[in-house]
Amino acid sequence: MLSLSAHPADGAQRAQETQDGSVRARHLALRHLVKHDCGSCHGMRLTGGLGPPLTAVALADRPLQFIESMILRGRPGTAMPAWQGILSDADARWIAEMLKEEGFEE
Amino acid sequence: MRRMPSRWPVRGWRSLALASMLLPAVALGCPEAPPRGTGDLGLIVERAAGRVQLVETTGRSALGSIDGLGDLSHASLVYSRDGRYAFVFGRDGGLSKVDLLCRRIELRVLQAGNSIGGAISQDGRLVAVANYAPGGVKVFSSDSLELLADIPAEYEPGKRAKVVGLEDASEGRFVFSLFEAGEIWIADLSEPRLPRITRFRGIGSQPYDALVTPDGRWYIAGLFGEDGLALIDLWHPERPARRILSGYGRGQEALPVYKMPHLEGWAIAGRYAYLPAIGRHEVLVVDTDSWREIARISVAGQPVFVMARPDGRQVWVNFALPHNDVVQVIDTQTQAVHKTLHPGKAVLHLEFTPRGEAVWISARDDDRVLVYDTASFAQLATLAVEKPSGIFFTARAFRIGL
Numbered sequence A: 001m002l003s004l005s006a007h008p009a010d011g012a013q014r015a016q017e018t019q020d021g022s023v024r025a026r027h028l029a030l031r032h033l034v035k036h037d038c039g040s041c042h043g044m045r046l047t048g049g050l051g052p053p054l055t056a057v058a059l060a061d062r063p064l065q066f067i068e069s070m071i072l073r074g075r076p077g078t079a080m081p082a083w084q085g086i087l088s089d090a091d092a093r094w095i096a097e098m099l100k101e102e103g104f105e106e
Numbered sequence B: 001m002r003r004m005p006s007r008w009p010v011r012g013w014r015s016l017a018l019a020s021m022l023l024p025a026v027a028l029g030c031p032e033a034p035p036r037g038t039g040d041l042g043l044i045v046e047r048a049a050g051r052v053q054l055v056e057t058t059g060r061s062a063l064g065s066i067d068g069l070g071d072l073s074h075a076s077l078v079y080s081r082d083g084r085y086a087f088v089f090g091r092d093g094g095l096s097k098v099d100l101l102c103r104r105i106e107l108r109v110l111q112a113g114n115s116i117g118g119a120i121s122q123d124g125r126l127v128a129v130a131n132y133a134p135g136g137v138k139v140f141s142s143d144s145l146e147l148l149a150d151i152p153a154e155y156e157p158g159k160r161a162k163v164v165g166l167e168d169a170s171e172g173r174f175v176f177s178l179f180e181a182g183e184i185w186i187a188d189l190s191e192p193r194l195p196r197i198t199r200f201r202g203i204g205s206q207p208y209d210a211l212v213t214p215d216g217r218w219y220i221a222g223l224f225g226e227d228g229l230a231l232i233d234l235w236h237p238e239r240p241a242r243r244i245l246s247g248y249g250r251g252q253e254a255l256p257v258y259k260m261p262h263l264e265g266w267a268i269a270g271r272y273a274y275l276p277a278i279g280r281h282e283v284l285v286v287d288t289d290s291w292r293e294i295a296r297i298s299v300a301g302q303p304v305f306v307m308a309r310p311d312g313r314q315v316w317v318n319f320a321l322p323h324n325d326v327v328q329v330i331d332t333q334t335q336a337v338h339k340t341l342h343p344g345k346a347v348l349h350l351e352f353t354p355r356g357e358a359v360w361i362s363a364r365d366d367d368r369v370l371v372y373d374t375a376s377f378a379q380l381a382t383l384a385v386e387k388p389s390g391i392f393f394t395a396r397a398f399r400i401g402l
Helices: A002-006 A008-042 A064-073 A089-100 B008-022 B394-398
Strands: B041-046 B051-056 B061-067 B076-079 B085-089 B094-099 B104-110 B114-120 B126-133 B136-141 B147-152 B154-156 B163-169 B173-178 B183-188 B196-200 B207-212 B218-223 B229-233 B242-244 B272-276 B282-287 B292-298 B303-308 B314-319 B327-331 B336-341 B347-352 B358-363 B368-373 B379-384 B388-393
Touching (some): A064 A089, B041 B076, B041 B085, B061 B379, B126 B173, B136 B163, B163 B218, B173 B207, B272 B303, B303 B347, B368 B388
Parallel strands (some): B347 B388
Antiparallel strands (some): B041 B051, B076 B085, B114 B126, B126 B136, B163 B173, B218 B229, B229 B242, B272 B282, B303 B314, B314 B327, B327 B336, B368 B379
């Protein structure tokens, strides 16, 4: 507390760095989950399996919100489960953006 | 000698020549490899590296690795009847014939766009691959990997299903399920180039995997789209498919399924079959005489593999996310869990040594394989393996349905 009030700028910066660090760590964990756990149905390279391909090309016509909702709520009548017990809204949004933009290939 | 006395030397030379063209660095016949049996050998899939590790179960060690096998997510393999070769089925449609003694790829073909596994025929001459895209089964000569039969899983004009649960059966037959169609097909390949298909329609919604019982009589397909399993009597294919364990969930809402269970694991112990309940923290116990449920065992999560130790006294179970760091052991005499282990992160598969004194367990996210004594549960060894998934010992060569 004391150091915070004495050096407010330092404290804020540190907090920001910690937050960045934990976001990075979370994204790393999500990358791993997408590759290996989503990959068990969609293929490790997301080119499809029991589930459809999740490449940027395959998802080109799908709005971001649709993908997010599919991740969180699943797709009744198919093998796609609702991931909302395991993933947060922010997680789902980041995964959806990554799928559409960069993809998950290293 | 105008003609070779048999076709064998000709075919042998051709495949050797092909292998040497593909792999010019490897000497023919691998003279550097000391003579040894293969009965205590096995392969572990390193799913992310496109590689398999060769291991031996006597000293519990890694002997080497073979790479260049493509996308090995969800890869599986079967063995030739002499226990020397493995046929590796990759996700990317790759079918590779791997020589365990020479530690190299003997032959490799890309036979489809997206595959899920395969089987070897009772006589060892044919290797069949189940494909998602394009949906169907392709059958190859195990000797040359020459394509002999192509069976599109076309269940309605223009509609092809993903093929799952491809198993070998007696008398030159393969059996498989069609996910979207809700059908089971028996393909009789006693004339390999002229497959004869027997179709079972309306067997249930979304069959996702299957097993053949150790005696080769029953083919059981798990259903994803409903509570229950489909049963075919391979001794009497003229009889219709039966539904067993219908409504085992009794109308309760199932949990989300983060990983599909696998059935091909010989979860038959004595007269009972142990089967994973979809979307429930339960293992179902079925009497294989009456095909009625006799018990359900509460376990730590949604079961993925439910595997009987070769003597049937124990059944080992691993689980889907988020309980995939746990393995439980069911005592088949009391029908209750009597041991819970925490082998590591993301336990994907387990495999017993041929006589069951030890079990090898892959912990994907720890990059290692652990070996346990199945009597004392003591940890006997740890092997460094990169993102290990399936573990396959050569004893599978001598069992129907594996």
